[in-house]
Amino acid sequence: xxxxxxxxxxxxxxxxxxxxxxxxxxxxxxxxxxxxxxxxxxxxxxxxxxxxxxxxxxxxxxxxxxxxxxxxxxxxxxxxxxxxxxxxxxxxxxxxxxxxxxxxxxxxxxxxxxxxxxxxxxxxxxxxxxxxxxxxxxxxxxxxxxxxxxxxxxxxxxxxxxxxxxxxxxxxxxxx
Numbered sequence: 165x166x167x168x169x170x171x172x173x174x175x176x177x178x179x180x181x182x183x184x185x186x187x188x189x190x191x192x193x194x195x196x197x198x199x200x201x202x203x204x205x206x207x208x209x210x211x212x213x214x215x216x217x218x219x220x221x222x223x224x225x226x227x228x229x230x231x232x233x234x235x236x237x238x239x240x241x242x243x244x245x246x247x248x249x250x251x252x253x254x255x256x257x258x259x260x261x262x263x264x265x266x267x268x269x270x271x272x273x274x275x276x277x278x279x280x281x282x283x284x285x286x287x288x289x290x291x292x293x294x295x296x297x298x299x300x301x302x303x304x305x306x307x308x309x310x311x312x313x314x315x316x317x318x319x320x321x322x323x324x325x326x327x328x329x330x331x332x333x334x335x336x337x338x339x340x
Contacts, residue, residue: 167248167255167286169227173278176234178271180278183228183242188219190239191230194263201261205295205322222259231262231275240266243275245283247291254289254328260301276308284331293324302327309333 170182183191194200195218198210208214222228227245232238241262248255257279262271283290292310294301302312302325310327318324 167245167250168282169245169248170229171282173229173282174234175274175278177274178240178278179232179234180229180243180275181232183222183230183244185223187230187239188216191219191242192216194239194241195261197264199264203295203298203300205298218259228259231271233266233271240271241275243279245279248287252289253287254291255283255287256291256293257283258293272304273308276305280308280329280334284334288331290329292327292329293318294327296323296325 172182173180192212192215195215196210196212198207201207201209206214206218209218222242222244225244225246227248229243230239231241231243233240241260243260244258246256246258257276260272260275266272280290292301292305293316294305296315305327306312308329310329311333312325313328314326316324316326
């Protein structure tokens with residue numbers, strides 16, 4: 165069974181659906197807040213030119229989602245699957261950002277839970293590659309059970325901190 169990188173995933177708070185070209189305006193309205201990117205290696209992503217390149221990469225990745233607030237149908241952010249590796253039996257979750265109005269864990273936690281449930285139908289390990297100075301994202305991944313395991317350089321040569329959640333860890337934390 166091949167990994168479906170863009171299913172529609174629906175929870176109580178958020179729906180994740182494949183990102184579409186026509187989502188640019190609504191997603192840029194969220195991303196244009198400089199505070200979202202203050203700890204990110206690409207701190208200028210709130211600028212339209214930089215965000216347009218990021219958005220194009222997301223569309224081209226074939227694994228990007230629009231995050232929709234179920235209560236009002238608005239786009240509140242984005243996330244994606246990337247780097248599915250059947251040999252390593254893993255996939256990456258990343259490139260996640262949310263409107264500051266939705267910070268605090270409930271929305272991000274549900275997004276990640278939905279993605280992890282889906283991913284563990286295909287792989288045994290999910291990784292998160294985070295910039296070493298991005299403490300906000302590191303704490304968010306730790307909050308959902310991520311374990312810091314190593315440092316790694318991404319395709320662009322940038323150092324990343326690697327967190328992982330295995331299917332076993334996820335099952336263990338989800339037991340009543």
